Amino acid sequence: MNRARFAYALSRRACVGLLLGAAFAVSPAAFAAGPSTQVRVSDAWIRWLPAGLPAGGYMRLHNDGAHMVALIGASSPDYGEVMLHRSEMKNGTMQMLPVRKAEIPAHGDLVFQPGGYHIMLMHPRQAVSPGQQVPITLEFSDGSRIEVPFAVRKPDASGAPHGDMHGMGMQPRS
Numbered sequence: 001m002n003r004a005r006f007a008y009a010l011s012r013r014a015c016v017g018l019l020l021g022a023a024f025a026v027s028p029a030a031f032a033a034g035p036s037t038q039v040r041v042s043d044a045w046i047r048w049l050p051a052g053l054p055a056g057g058y059m060r061l062h063n064d065g066a067h068m069v070a071l072i073g074a075s076s077p078d079y080g081e082v083m084l085h086r087s088e089m090k091n092g093t094m095q096m097l098p099v100r101k102a103e104i105p106a107h108g109d110l111v112f113q114p115g116g117y118h119i120m121l122m123h124p125r126q127a128v129s130p131g132q133q134v135p136i137t138l139e140f141s142d143g144s145r146i147e148v149p150f151a152v153r154k155p156d157a158s159g160a161p162h163g164d165m166h167g168m169g170m171q172p173r174s
Helices: 003-025
Strands: 039-047 055-063 069-075 079-090 093-098 102-104 109-112 117-124 133-140 145-153
Touching (some): 069 079, 102 109
Parallel strands (some): 039 145
Antiparallel strands (some): 055 109, 055 117, 069 133, 079 093, 079 117
């Protein structure tokens, strides 16, 4: 093989190697975590209630991005059902209503707090008690997901008391 053909074959192999390396770098495993999010989460906690009663999850969401993003779902391996809710007064009765999304303005905050937006956690899969951490995965409209450790606190931890669930469509589990 002459010198020019050898150099051509060598450079061709190098290009194929570079292309294969690039293909492995952008394989599905590289995207397993999903897109990075522009949302930061702080002050994440759960108000624990006894006897398998539904618990509420609260947090502060901050959007660092230039565009609105919405929280569109949540899940946890520790609870059988996790939903986004919002409490509001209707006809003199406080009601908890499911919501499809909670919008976080560009460069702004959205606070999940007692009496407002919250994550409803139902049907615990194992005993959950104050002092523990519960992982909750938050799903956003930009395709990103964040797993956040929520601190489990006593019923009187902070904020307005959750009170009983009468008139809110919530039934205690037996």
